[in-house]
Amino acid sequence: MPLGIALLLxxxxxxxxxxxxxxxxxxxxxxxxxxxxxxxxxxxxRHDRQVDMLxxxxxxxxxQCDFGKPLQVSIRNNSSRTATRISWQLLxxxxxxxxxxxxxxxxxxxxxxxxxxxxxxxxxxxYSVPRLRSGFRAEDLEYHADKVxxxxxx
Numbered sequence: 001m002p003l004g005i006a007l008l009l010x011x012x013x014x015x016x017x018x019x020x021x022x023x024x025x026x027x028x029x030x031x032x033x034x035x036x037x038x039x040x041x042x043x044x045x046r047h048d049r050q051v052d053m054l055x056x057x058x059x060x061x062x063x064q065c066d067f068g069k070p071l072q073v074s075i076r077n078n079s080s081r082t083a084t085r086i087s088w089q090l091l092x093x094x095x096x097x098x099x100x101x102x103x104x105x106x107x108x109x110x111x112x113x114x115x116x117x118x119x120x121x122x123x124x125x126x127y128s129v130p131r132l133r134s135g136f137r138a139e140d141l142e143y144h145a146d147k148v149x150x151x152x153x154x
Contacts, residue, residue, distance in 0.1 A: 069126040073125055073145075076122045077117040084152070086148070088147060094141060
């Protein structure tokens, strides 16, 4: 913060002292900043579009999973690029509500997939149910993946 204030004051002094040089220089800096901001915005939009193409399904299926691991997580990569370092946060909610019922504590129920997932490839694994808030049963809840993150390579 102090550095920003100092730079602003120096710029103002130079603008008042040398307006003929500083006005065009300021205009060039503004144009470069706008181009840079637009580039970062487009890159972020394209990356978010790729992440949205990851289809993550979390279901409570004790009959299809090993004992003690009733949550089946399936991830399908519908993008045209290989997804790596996929991570997501698990949410458990009552049908019709949006309050997370996991007693997340320190872990925050963040899961990771370290292996790469090629385009059109599907991955599946069963997990144990994290601790729930008291009064709720795991089989009565809906599970969702939230805050999905991934890196993409060609």
